[in-house]
Amino acid sequence: MIFLRRQLPLLITLITGLLFAAQYYVPHPASEQMLTSATKWMQIVGGFALILGVTSLFHQHAVKIKRQEAGWGYSFVLYVGMLGTIAVGLWANGKESVEGAMTAFGWVYNFMMVPLQGTMFAILAFFIASAAYRSFRARSREAAVLLVAAVIVMMGRVPLGEYLIPLSGDVSSWILNVLNSSVRRAILIGISLGAIALSFKIIFGVERSYLGGGKE
Amino acid sequence: MTLSEKMLKIDRRIIFLMIGLCTLLPLLYPVGLPIKISAEVRGVYDHIESLPEGSVFFLSIDFDPASKPELYPQAIALLRHAFRKNLRVITLTLWVSGTGMADQIVTNVANEMGKEYGEDYAFLGWSPGGQAVIINMGQDLYSAFPSDYSGKPTKSLPVLEGVRNLKDVTYMVSLGAGRPGVEEWYVFGKDKYKFEMGGGCTGVMAPGLYPLLRSGQINGLIGGLRGAAEYESLIGQKGKAVAGMDAQSATHVAIIVLVIMCNLVYFSQRRTSRAQGQLG
Numbered sequence: 247m248i249f250l251r252r253q254l255p256l257l258i259t260l261i262t263g264l265l266f267a268a269q270y271y272v273p274h275p276a277s278e279q280m281l282t283s284a285t286k287w288m289q290i291v292g293g294f295a296l297i298l299g300v301t302s303l304f305h306q307h308a309v310k311i312k313r314q315e316a317g318w319g320y321s322f323v324l325y326v327g328m329l330g331t332i333a334v335g336l337w338a339n340g341k342e343s344v345e346g347a348m349t350a351f352g353w354v355y356n357f358m359m360v361p362l363q364g365t366m367f368a369i370l371a372f373f374i375a376s377a378a379y380r381s382f383r384a385r386s387r388e389a390a391v392l393l394v395a396a397v398i399v400m401m402g403r404v405p406l407g408e409y410l411i412p413l414s415g416d417v418s419s420w421i422l423n424v425l426n427s428s429v430r431r432a433i434l435i436g437i438s439l440g441a442i443a444l445s446f447k448i449i450f451g452v453e454r455s456y457l458g459g460g461k462e
Numbered sequence: 463m464t465l466s467e468k469m470l471k472i473d474r475r476i477i478f479l480m481i482g483l484c485t486l487l488p489l490l491y492p493v494g495l496p497i498k499i500s501a502e503v504r505g506v507y508d509h510i511e512s513l514p515e516g517s518v519f520f521l522s523i524d525f526d527p528a529s530k531p532e533l534y535p536q537a538i539a540l541l542r543h544a545f546r547k548n549l550r551v552i553t554l555t556l557w558v559s560g561t562g563m564a565d566q567i568v569t570n571v572a573n574e575m576g577k578e579y580g581e582d583y584a585f586l587g588w589s590p591g592g593q594a595v596i597i598n599m600g601q602d603l604y605s606a607f608p609s610d611y612s613g614k615p616t617k618s619l620p621v622l623e624g625v626r627n628l629k630d631v632t633y634m635v636s637l638g639a640g641r642p643g644v645e646e647w648y649v650f651g652k653d654k655y656k657f658e659m660g661g662g663c664t665g666v667m668a669p670g671l672y673p674l675l676r677s678g679q680i681n682g683l684i685g686g687l688r689g690a691a692e693y694e695s696l697i698g699q700k701g702k703a704v705a706g707m708d709a710q711s712a713t714h715v716a717i718i719v720l721v722i723m724c725n726l727v728y729f730s731q732r733r734t735s736r737a738q739g740q741l742g
Contacts, residue, residue, distance in 0.1 A: 270654070282601035288594035288607070296558075296590055342562040355562045363527040363559075371713065375481045376474040379720040383728050393725070398720050403665070403688050405495035406711030415498055422672055431673040 256451045263449035304328070330354070395421055466734075469727045484716045488708035497707060502675060503692040505682025506660040508554035509633060510543050510608050517632035518625055519549040520657075524556045525639035529664050530563065530632035536662045536688035537567050541637060543697045545575035545582070550621050550632075554586035554607070556595060556642045561588045565611055580619045587611030592642040593650045599699060600628040600655040628655040635676065637662040637684075644671055648679050662689065 266284070269277050307321035334350040342352030384390035402409030402418020447453035463471075500602035513519070521540060525533045544551050551572075555564040569587045577583055586607040589595045603625060607616050616622055624630060634657050636647040644661035652659040658681060661671055665686025674680045684693055687710055690703035 278601060281597065285591070285598040285601060286605055288733065289589060289591035289598060292591035292594060303705060333630070342565065354560065359559070360527040360530070364530055367528040368531070371485070372478045372481050375713070375717050375720065376477045378717055379472070379477055379724050380470075382721045384725055393721070397721070400714045400718055403686075404714045405497050405707055406715055407500060409495055409718040410715075414534045419500065422669055423676060426669045427672040427676045430670060431677075434673055 252454075252457065255457055256454070260449055260451065263445070267449075269443075300328075395425075465524060466731045470731070471693040480716055480720075481710070481713055484712040485709045488712050489705065492705060493708050495708065495711065497691050497695050498702065499696060500689075501693050502683040502685065503696070505675075506540075506635065506662075506684055507543070507682070507693060507696045509658065509660060509681055510540075510547060510549070513547060513632055515548040517549050518630060519551050520546045520628075520631045520634040521551065521553045522556060522634070522636040522638075523553060523560060523567065524636055524643045525664075526557050526559040527563055529639035531706070532641060532664045532687050532690065533662065534563075534567065535687065535701055535706075536637055536693065537564075538571055538683050538701060539690060539693040539697055539703070540662070541568065541698070542575065542699055543693075545571065545577055546697070548582075549632075551577075551583040552586065552621065552625070553583070556592055556646075557639075558588050559705075560588075560709075561611070579589050580614070580621060582621060583604070584616070584619050584621050585611045586616065591610075593646045596647060596650040597654075598626075600651060603627050616620065628657055631655075631657040633658050633660070635660045635662060639664050643667075644674070644680065648674055652679070660684075667685050669683075673689045 266281075269281055270319070304325075307324055310318050310321040315462055331351070331354055334354055338344070338349035338351035340351070341349055343349060348356070382393060382396070384393050398414055398423055399418045401411055401418075402414040408415040444453065448456065510519070521537070521544070523533075523537055541551065541553075551568075553564065553568045555561055565585055565587075567638055568583065569579075572579065572583050587610060589606055591598070595606055597622050603622070609615050610619065628634075628651055634647065634651070636644045636659070638644045638647075638661070643661055647661075648659060651657070659679075660682040661674070661680045662684035663686070665688065668683065668685030668689070671680070671683055671685075675683045684690060687706050690719050691707045694704050696699050
């Protein structure tokens with residue numbers, strides 16, 4: 247049992263990790279075919295992951311409704327929304343419109359999902375404005391530098407800002423292209439080196455947390 | 463409570479009202495301030511402009527309705543430009559919740575430009591897997607998408623003639639609102655399959671993509687509503703992005719005024735409390 251639970255997954259990780267790391271540098275047709283097959287598998291697994299996610303969500307909210315926990319009404323709304331959408335989606339064969347005519351699924355998408363998501367995103371502007379007013383204060387030198395940079399970039403990114411302070415556009419562009427790029431690049435290099443180190447640890451079985459913490 | 467204390471503890475509904483008015487009024491009464499074209503946006507425009515007729519232009523519409531205000535105008539402007547240049551336009555999405563919207567965008571612009579489905583353009587739809595879809599398309603486009611969004615076999619579409627995988631794509635633009643998006647298209651697509659690539663993203667994401675732009679990994683970047691407005695100006699078809707720039711201008715300036723005001727009050731209050739401390 248330990249072999250199936252521990253050694254076999256480690257062996258699969260080691261072989262596939264090394265194989266696909268090497269595959270990138272081998273342009274032989276057999277190697278390319280192997281990549282084609284593997285990515286097709288990944289797509290299929292991705293499809294199943296979606297089903298798993300939906301099932302898990304259903305289970306979690308079913309428990310909440312059954313126990314009538316705080317906010318169970320929202321879980322009920324989620325259930326109705328999801329089941330309703332799945333039903334109309336299956337009925338419409340997943341199509342938003344058929345020969346120019348909108349299906350019920352299309353109606354749900356266009357008149358519920360699109361405005362709801364748009365609204366959620368749009369109200370962020372109001373909260374950001376309120377939060378900026380309350381918390382964006384030059385309490386220290388670092389905060390002052392951040393504040394000045396933010397004001398310049400905000401001015402330089404809109405026509406009115408460029409009109410009021412003509413230099414703000416060029417300064418904002420310099421901040422984004424030089425200061426921002428170099429710092430981001432440094433962060434990216436750090437993250438990438440970390441990712442490489444972690445990949446090696448996973449491939450060679452040093453890092454095993456992905457196997458789960460079950461009893462051996 | 464002193465005036466400065468009142469200012470610092472201002473009712474947030476007043477700020478909401480101010481932002482609401484700053485958004486609404488310029489939309490009702492547009493000013494139309496001139497928009498300066500940046501080198502980042504020009505990079506994408508110039509590359510499309512340089513492509514010969516019949517080149518394969520790939521557009522990945524990787525966003526959902528939440529990012530519609532910023533990325534929808536970008537997609538419209540890019541498609542208008544590509545169709546005007548008579549490029550072969552192939553579109554898809556890596557975001558399942560954006561599928562219907564992507565279909566609408568492509569269909570509407572194609573109808574407006576008098577293009578025929580299958581001959582001039584195609585919409586492949588969505589396929590699960592995120593970056594795995596990119597790699598799969600790089601290996602074999604027909605394996606990743608055996609059929610298009612409407613269920614037609616992709617191998618039967620004339621627009622895809624001579625296109626076996628991503629290596630046959632002349633130019634590709636990913637309009638991304640997150641992951642998978644521009645970065646994934648670069649890492650798993652362009653880097654391995656060697657096609658030219660540009661990007662488009664929301665305003666908050668743009669600074670994060672500048673390293674890709676500065677190193678030439680992408681040849682242009684359309685950032686947020688401003689980027690879309692610049693592209694609309696470049697193609698000479700002003701739309702929703704240009705209309706929205708006045709509102710964005712007003713809200714940016716309003717937020718800056720609020721932040722400066724808050725800091726002035728904060729410093730005056732700090733000075734007063736220090737003076738009181740010295741006296742005490």
